[in-house]
Amino acid sequence: MIWALGGYAVTAAFWLSYLWWASTGRRDAS
């Protein structure tokens, strides 16, 4: 089970990074 849990943890870290990255970096359009 350790391999599966490790893989799911890697996947979670990957998506958190990408989703955060895509949500930042915009100029404030106000």
Add this chain to the structure above:
Amino acid sequence: MRNVNRAGLLARWLGAALLVLVGVLGIWAVPADRYQGDAQRLLYPHVAAAWTAYLCFVLVAIGSIGHLVTRSLRWDRLAAASAEMGVGLTALALVLGSLWAKPVWGTYWTWDPRLVTTVVLLLVYLGYLGVRDLGGDALANARRAAVLGLLALVTVPVVHFSTVWWRTLHQPPGVLRPGGPQGSMPNDMLALLLLAVVAFTVAAAGVIQGRMAVLADRSRAVTDAEGAAPPATRVEARATTPRGVR
């Protein structure tokens, strides 16, 4: 008020929720494989990452064609953002494959056609992103990237059919195969795989949209800077275009 594209934001949140659901179902709900045990649970994110990466690279080609036909930088931004997502997903598929291979094959890595062609695919699109950062005139840069983005797509079918064309340790396609799905996968496992693909696709669409908005903002920032500057400094503004600006 900050200009946020609601569709992209919705896709990112919906994708995140679906990913959590896939994680919960993949670890606790579906049964372990009879032969491979719990390690087989890695199939869901591994295959979903690979398929979504293929999809991203098809989007790179579509964006490339769109730019070559219309010369619009919007299509170019679609290609750029899709390549960024596809490269990450290919790397994720490789890492998850290694973590699955260790308990099942006894090794993290072997010089197998599927593994080697996937690394080639990763390097080709890393090269594509490198070429995008060469700088210079935005239109010339986009045109150069579009030609490469179109040619690079050739590597995708080579990776997918590598398990059919060559002798390999990697199992052949069970669903996306010539002649249709094989039907050997139990329905609950197949349903979760398809849910994982949907979750990855929605999240990837949200990321691509978000990155396109960021790239568009940066492009506008450069245009504004060039427009506001006296003619003598416009060349300089173009020459010092920040990394990643299209």
